[in-house]
Amino acid sequence: MNQSRRAARMGRHHKRRGVVALSLTSMMDIFTILVFFLLVNSGTEQQLPSNQSVELPQSLAQQLPKDALIVMVSKDDIIVQGRRIMSADAAEKLEDDVLPALLQELKLQSSNRLTVAAEERNPAIVMGDKTIPYRLLRKIMYTLSEANYTDISLAVMKKEKPVS
Template identity: 45%
Template structure:
């Protein structure tokens, strides 16, 4: 009996038919890369972006930064959340420790309303240049306290000790 080309092809396919093998090596590679990426990107370490004009001091701080209002104090300006509120010269020239423009800006932030219950502490992170005078830093801290920011943190560069 002579088979047609179509029948020959069908017979050959039937003869060579086997169970479908799934190559798991490539799937394992993909899942390993995906797992490595997820673990490395979800380590829970937060960093604050530091302006180039501010050189932060080094410290052996153990706590990680959290999201708060950021006050940047450079050699020239005082910024709140990236917006300039005063110059360092103006702040140093003011009588007393209160910087009025900084206090007004901090009080005008969303979530910084004075009618908040006192049990809920408001946090501020001061990112000050390592060479600013202590007198200026004291004025910024005093002003933040007068604007009802009771939890004050300082941004530093983590210095790792050789053990």
């Protein structure tokens, strides 16, 4: 079968080039970088730790928690980032609004956190049991503000909207 001049020229050109090997090294580098990029950027929302000793109040709040310091307050203990700081009874009995043991731990946690700028807000999430007294919650929030945690949030369970 006769080929056109163009088809014959293309055939000769392809015979000269031979088999082209695909370079997998650069492709693997690109995929490795892509995997790390996706892993780092997929974890922007923070999952709050679950604890059976803390029963959160319910709310219709829609906002998800961001990366922040977690202060958990159960009926018995005050826990910062999973570490027990003091008992809730001892904190409640203190006359002063500032809880010294909690303040010391908060300053330690603040110094350990990586901050980009000095004016950046220090976020904190208080996971308080729904039965703790308000004066204890107020003392904890006041101590957080004394430790320069300016963005304080309260953790709640998302309540489903009633169907009407």
